[in-house]
Amino acid sequence: MAKKELKMRAVVAPTETVIVSAYDKDGKADACTLAFYMVSSHVPPCVTIGINATQKRKTLKDMLETKAFVLGFPSVSQVKEADYLGVESGYQTDKLANIGFTTSPAETVYAPIINELALSLECEVIRTVTVGSHMQVTGEVKRIIADESILNERGRVVLEKLQPIIYDEEAGRYLSVGEKVADAFRSGIELKRTLEAEKHG
Numbered sequence: 001m002a003k004k005e006l007k008m009r010a011v012v013a014p015t016e017t018v019i020v021s022a023y024d025k026d027g028k029a030d031a032c033t034l035a036f037y038m039v040s041s042h043v044p045p046c047v048t049i050g051i052n053a054t055q056k057r058k059t060l061k062d063m064l065e066t067k068a069f070v071l072g073f074p075s076v077s078q079v080k081e082a083d084y085l086g087v088e089s090g091y092q093t094d095k096l097a098n099i100g101f102t103t104s105p106a107e108t109v110y111a112p113i114i115n116e117l118a119l120s121l122e123c124e125v126i127r128t129v130t131v132g133s134h135m136q137v138t139g140e141v142k143r144i145i146a147d148e149s150i151l152n153e154r155g156r157v158v159l160e161k162l163q164p165i166i167y168d169e170e171a172g173r174y175l176s177v178g179e180k181v182a183d184a185f186r187s188g189i190e191l192k193r194t195l196e197a198e199k200h201g
């Protein structure tokens, strides 16, 4: 198939839309929406977020001061609120109060949990690395708190219940999670076995 070279940029679509919250030095909670988010370690469990350090982000300043943040997952029914938290700054107004979001202190770190989000990860900042325009902030997950309504009987998060918001930077839009297409770590193993059988048989 013919290939085309694209304009230089980091193609980030699709990613999960998350909301990070932190307290400032006066104990006031702020939060902002992020698309640059990844799981960066299983043991210990860590997540890494990328925040633009060249522009003013109150949430970044706060989490660097307190060495903590909470990573929350909004659902599709909260897409307007999530977008708002990404287009307004805590330097200008009390964003959380404006949209009726309330907070409770996290138990393991000094950061606010947004009560209205169904899944929250309490994180301690353990490392920062600046890469170009963005500071990569790695948080060790110290506690995970979830609404019972999004869990299955084994205590695992059910995506169809969480209904996370997928961010499509290419088209500048939000999507919901789609259909299951295969079982993870199974379809590849089946293919591996087939290829091995063809090679040896």
Ligand SMILES: Cc1cc2nc3c(=O)[nH]c(=O)nc-3n(C[C@H](O)[C@H](O)[C@H](O)COP(=O)(O)O)c2cc1C
Residues within 6 Å of the ligand: 017, 030, 031, 032, 033, 034, 035, 036, 037, 050, 051, 052, 053, 056, 057, 058, 059, 060, 082, 083, 085, 086, 087, 088, 089, 090, 091, 167
């Ligand atoms: C969908 C979406 C994704 C965003 N992703 C990021 C991101 O990954 N990193 C970042 O630095 N800013 C990101 N932003 C922008 C911040 O959320 C925005 O600058 C916010 O106003 C910062 O608020 P604060 O000053 O209260 O921290 C995103 C905004 C939106 C709407």
